[in-house]
Amino acid sequence: MHKFFTKKFVFLLLYVSLSFEFTDAAAASVTRVEPAYWWIGMKNKELQLMVYGPAIAKSTPEITYPGVTIKEVARTDNPNYLFVYLTIDAAKPGIVPIKFSDNGKVFTYKYELKARTDKSGALGFSKADVLYLLTPDRFANGNIKNDNWDNVNVDRNDPNARHGGDLQGVAQRLDYIKDLGFTTVWFNPVQENKMPHGSYHGYAITDFYKIDQRFGTNEDFKKLTATMHAKGMKVVMDMIFNHCGSEHPWMKDKPAADWINNPNNYVETNHAKLTAMDTHAAKTEQDILLDGWFVRSMPDLNQRNRHLATYLIQNSIWWIEYARIDGIRQDTYPYPDYQFMARWCKEVMDEYPNFNIVGESWYGKSSEVAWWQRNSSLNKNNSYLKTVMDFPLTFASEKGFSKDDNEHGGESSGLYSVFEVIAQDFLYADPDNILTFLDNHDLGRFARKEETDLNRFKQAFAFLLTTRGIPQIYYGTEILMVGTKNEGDGSIRKDFPGGWPGDKTDAFTAAGRTRMQNEAFDYLKKLLNWRKNNDAVINGKLTHYAPSWNNNAYVYARISGDKTVLVILNGSGKDQDLDMARYTDVTGSHTTGIDVITGKQVQLKGTVTVPARGEYILELN
Incomplete structure (x- = not known):
């Protein structure tokens, strides 16, 4: 039992020392810092640290690290939070010691700056994706x-x-x-x-x-x-x-009194999303949309x-x-x-x-x-x-x-x-x-x-x-x-x-x-x-034709260079014969198309019969 307690105590002490270096046993401590670490070489040189700990706002942070300076220290009405704004410029990866001082008591929090080694991803998504x-x-x-x-x-x-x-x-x-x-x-x-x-x-x-x-x-x-x-x-x-x-x-310890909208009196949003853009909207209506809670289990954040x-x-x-x-x-x-x-x-x-x-x-x-x-x-x-x-x-x-x-x-x-x-x-x-x-x-x-x-x-x-x-x-x-x-x-x-x-x-x-x-x-x-x-579908210009009042057929094409995809949708419950002369803007000199799904060749001269509730996706030859 004694050996177990000793090992457990040593392990705990070792764990704490990874992030903190104490110079006074009674000094204040930091429970959490967000983000937990950051990277050098970012385009935006400013970094906000949300520092949380008992009465941490009473302390004063100090940094001595090449390329890292404290731009601002901000306090709120909650003494357990401190917002430290850093400027990171030409710094190297490493551990940045942040010294917190409070009436002669000092402790150091070790904050990590990482190198940006992963260059994969961050590619976005586009019309080429599904x-x-x-x-x-x-x-x-x-x-x-x-x-x-x-x-x-x-x-x-x-x-x-x-x-x-x-x-x-x-x-x-x-x-x-x-x-x-x-x-x-x-x-x-x-x-x-x-x-x-x-x-x-x-x-x-x-x-x-x-x-x-x-x-x-x-x-x-x-x-x-x-x-x-x-x-x-x-x-x-x-x-x-x-x-x-x-x-x-x-919700148990708000970083600031105004961190949450309507913190003391539950107000549910009116979901009147049009008020966000409505030039005639009453301000109270807009306020309820923006500041009302979605539901009771989802407090509304005050950005x-x-x-x-x-x-x-x-x-x-x-x-x-x-x-x-x-x-x-x-x-x-x-x-x-x-x-x-x-x-x-x-x-x-x-x-x-x-x-x-x-x-x-x-x-x-x-x-x-x-x-x-x-x-x-x-x-x-x-x-x-x-x-x-x-x-x-x-x-x-x-x-x-x-x-x-x-x-x-x-x-x-x-x-x-x-x-x-x-x-x-x-x-x-x-x-x-x-x-x-x-x-x-x-x-x-x-x-x-x-x-x-x-x-x-x-x-x-x-x-x-x-x-x-x-x-x-x-x-x-x-x-x-x-x-x-x-x-x-x-x-x-x-x-x-x-x-x-x-x-x-x-x-x-x-x-x-x-x-x-x-x-x-x-x-x-x-x-x-x-x-x-298919470049025509991904990058091609869309040209479409209004469905006629009596046939409920929608026809359009995607065209990129010499590539054309013609889509014919028959929305009615009966087979329809479409006169292809109407669609020569997009069919041009093409006389046939190959259906993408069935491989069937479809003649584009005269009329094309489209099955009830059917569709053709045709690559034009």
Whole structure:
């Protein structure tokens, strides 16, 4: 017993000495410093250190290290926090001793500056990519040992509980994702959500610098991104600046009184996102949108606090530099402070010019979405946001590809509603950088359980993967996973069959899929892999024709140099003969086309018969 105690004490003393050098046993101490370390050679020479410890604000920091100086020491109304702003210029990697003095008592914190040795990743994502969106808790469980934590246990029978999916599960399925034809994986949030009921979705962060240990470790995530880069794949990380989780340590000891909006009186946001841009909006309405909480378990962060703003910006840059991620999807984009979000976008893009950020711009009209894109003529204050999400096209596609919609087309019905959204691209500063999708983790699944054929499925994905923008497809779409929003979020975030040890069905394999699932899988795989190498679809100019009021057919072409892809969609329930004379702008002298999926040669003279609810994707010869 005595030997055990001695060894334990020596180990503890050794551990403490790694970060602290004490000159007085009674001196104050530092519990945590964020970020835990940084890198030399960054374009932005300023670094903020959030220093936390009992009464640390009473102390005065001092640094003697070549190339590192203290620019500012800022204190708040909370004596347990100290914000130290450093200037790092021409410094070398190493341990920077920070001496904290308080009435003659001194202790030293050893802060590490690392060399920037990893130059992989940070590539951004573009119209050449197709994103595979997955919810890590629901995709695959590669390590059952990390399932349960902090009295929150896995329960796969509860759609709102943790199910055990993790980063190792994703790593084991990377070849599946790549072979299917995806270039990029977008992860729903993987940072720590140490919440009482599990917060499987990841949107209630309790540690911005730590991967949730039920998914794995920071090092696991870094290794995963490195593996993906080695396979020629990219990584998009979901981030949330609007709020944190109610169990975040900040909620027990706030860094400043104004760190959280409405800290003492719960006010729920009105979700009136239009007020962010509405010139007639009452200030009180705007305040409720920006400062109201999303839900009680997600306190609203006040990005107008300059220390918090810098903290969040640095956090993004830390993850990019640490894990070399290629892009960020920012949640609830209109809800945080506008000026802060613009500053964040600009500083990230200044540091990583090839990077890309997509903001969740959940609006019903193209004008509303376009307002948020950088360099928009609709918005006098530049947002610096490179990519926006095309929710209007999503909603139009749900309507336009539906068999229940008007068989004859015409304005605001059938495929005309899809055409109408694309026709409003004049509103966008950059139509190439628009994320397009048919569903995601917040919407009902595009596939419907009552469907007995793939006509609607094939037609919609033929469109998604050949129109302008950056396509995103939700995990499980390839096996026709279904679920409606009315059934609850758990219904649209189901476990992928075969991702868990002991699953009766393994849909990662052809043998584990039904005939219809394999048909959908094979269709997407062929289309995705064809798209990878098709310059006309990736870079070509889009020219389209309005669906006629009486035929509900949408025809368009993608043209790059001498390469032309012609897409014909028949949205009606009967075969149609289309007079190709109307489309000579894009067909030119071509007389035939080869269908990408079937290999069938299609004559372009006279009329072309398009099957009911059918589509042609033709490479013109």
